[in-house]
Amino acid sequence: MAESITLDLEQSFGALNECVLVTNPDRIIVYANEAVARLLRVERGDLVGTRTKRFFADPAEFEEIGELYRSPEDPQARKKAYAFEVIRSDGTTTSVEVVNAPIFNSTDILSGFLFVVRDISERKALEKKLSDVALTLEDALEAISEGFAIFDSDDRLIICNDNYRDIYTHSTAAIVPGSRFEDILRFGLNSSQYNTGGLSDDEWIGQRLEKHRKADGSVIEQNLADGRWLRISETRTRSGGTAGIRADITELKEARARAESAYKNLSLMADNVSASITEIDLEGLCVFINKTGCEWFDGSPEELIGTSLRDRLPWKEREVLRPIFRQALLGQKVASEVSLNFPDGVRRECHLDCNPRVNDQGDVEGLVVLVNDITDRKKTEQTLAELYAITSTRELCHEEKIAEILSLGCEHFELPFGIISDIDEDRYTLTHTHAPEGELVPGTTFPLGDTYCALTLQANGPIATANAAQSEFAQHPCYELFALETYIGAPLLIDGVPHGTINFSAPEPRKRDFTAAEIQIVRQFADWIGHEIARQRDHQALMDAKINLERVASIDDLTQVLNRRAFLERANTEIQRFRRSKQPFTAVMLDIDNFKQINDQFGHAAGDEVLARFSRSISNALRAVDVFGRVGGEEFCLILHETQENEALLVCERLRRKILTDLQMEQIEQTITCSMGLAVAAREDIEFSTLMQKADTALYQAKASGRNKCVIFGSEPAPTTD
Missing domain, CATH: 3.30.70.270 (Reverse transcriptase/Diguanylate cyclase domain)
Structure with a gap:
């Protein structure tokens, strides 16, 4: 009979994915399907006949589930789901949940229990992760220095941090989860929390609710009755609610007011200076910046004043400036030459003068910083020194010197392509080239009219453009054929006769216009190359003459063999x-x-x-x-x-x-x-x-x-x- 029951159980539950276990009243296993064996990592044959106690990680939990056997007819016990840890045969543990059903024979005597066992380890891990996320969110909200609040799709408060309540101290009683945003506003109005700027309460609330419901991330400035200013930014959540952040910008507003006063007095003079002029307070915040400074720091006065300009520089530059500013804040004038990468993407060699601004008591209230761009001067000095080294060395041959000069020019002008050309009537031939990937091949010939060099020869002197699209170069065939946005070149003269050109170019616009010093540099390159080519021609002619003389001296005129x-x-x-x-x-x-x-x-x-x-x-x-x-x-x-x-x-x-x-x-x-x-x-x-x-x-x-x-x-x- 027992074998028949076992066969029936196997037919019913053997292939089921759910774990099914049957015990007798003595809690000895009489049947376990394959899913139970997989869960406990044991052979099915090793399960039948053993007590379930071996699989309980906590003996107390084994005793707790024993109430089923003591009161099998208790409906509450039957409905209860038991969760506990089980030990697998390999020693590992997992979490399971068990539901049960008592089995009675035909005379209503308890024959055993049927258990359905579910592995809930993944569910428990997910629940723990969600709990950790909730705790992390709470910690994060409290770590935010600004006020932060989230409202649901019905505009009811879900959560906020303490800073939010501290900002709206008069409305604290209304700032509780479940309160409507409008009700919190009205509570604050009734408590004289806000400066409505002369508007009625309904008008002010109407405007505020309109911006709140947009929640498009735009910045709102809010004035409180105690004189504080807040910067508010609200965005829509994925669930249709609103998340908002409030920052106290009172000091920022005050700094702006001071800066506007200073700006009126200094802007006219400062904006006509090619150097960057800035004033910063003791906190390192900008209170004044001139037009050149705005260009270098890539922002408008409104965007830059009240912010730390030093923080807009890379960390290495900040470290360079730190001791300079520290010394100036002690009341000493500091002058230094530094190299800085500015936010406009340009690296400049700078002469920096940092002057302390003191009050009537002699205390330092801020710094006035004057920064002059000496990049061209430094680059010109370095390039001329390298040009002299190249032209005076005996270690390089003629071709190597020309290659070094082309490379030097590309480095100086920060352009990828350098060319020396030979011009024969209307043909333009590359004789020497410098290109990153070898794109330019010496010996290549073009019609002269298809190159910017035609303009160079017509000008009879150096010409340059940093943005061809915005100049007359855009009308030239070269622009359409080669799309060169940047070009600087000069004619090569040999014994006063045009020979070709030297030029440097790039397919991208240059960040800065060419200066007068750079025009003179390319003229220097052209003069030296012209002299070098002429000297090389004279040298070659001398060598040919020497070879001819040696030949004449060693060859018999009549027989043309050695004398x-x-x-x-x-x-x-x-x-x-x-x-x-x-x-x-x-x-x-x-x-x-x-x-x-x-x-x-x-x-x-x-x-x-x-x-x-x-x-x-x-x-x-x-x-x-x-x-x-x-x-x-x-x-x-x-x-x-x-x-x-x-x-x-x-x-x-x-x-x-x-x-x-x-x-x-x-x-x-x-x-x-x-x-x-x-x-x-x-x-x-x-x-x-x-x-x-x-x-x-x-x-x-x-x-x-x-x-x-x-x-x-x-x-x-x-x-x-x-």
């Missing part, structure tokens, strides 16, 4: 190389056979033509590393680089046969041949003259044995096969 002096210099170099590396080479003496006979029979012009053809034929057949020169009238010498005796002989035989082909001339009725003497460099050849003498001896043997031969020094002449 005797130049050849011997190269030959001695080869000897030195041979002594260091032991790499062999061969010296070859060459002589045109019967050359005197050619001169005598056919004239010196024909002889000169033979010499020229001979040297050309030999030169064209040699390697670049070989050395060839004319060392006498019809005598030549050749150095075959890294060749041994057999290799050299093969080369010379090839050259000899080539002469037979290349030097036969119609006007000369004889076969033109040549003889060659070869000598391979040996250890005893300390000077090339020794080796040359050996080759000359071999040449003599070649001629003596019939000419038109190649003879190696120290060997017998071989018969000619031609």
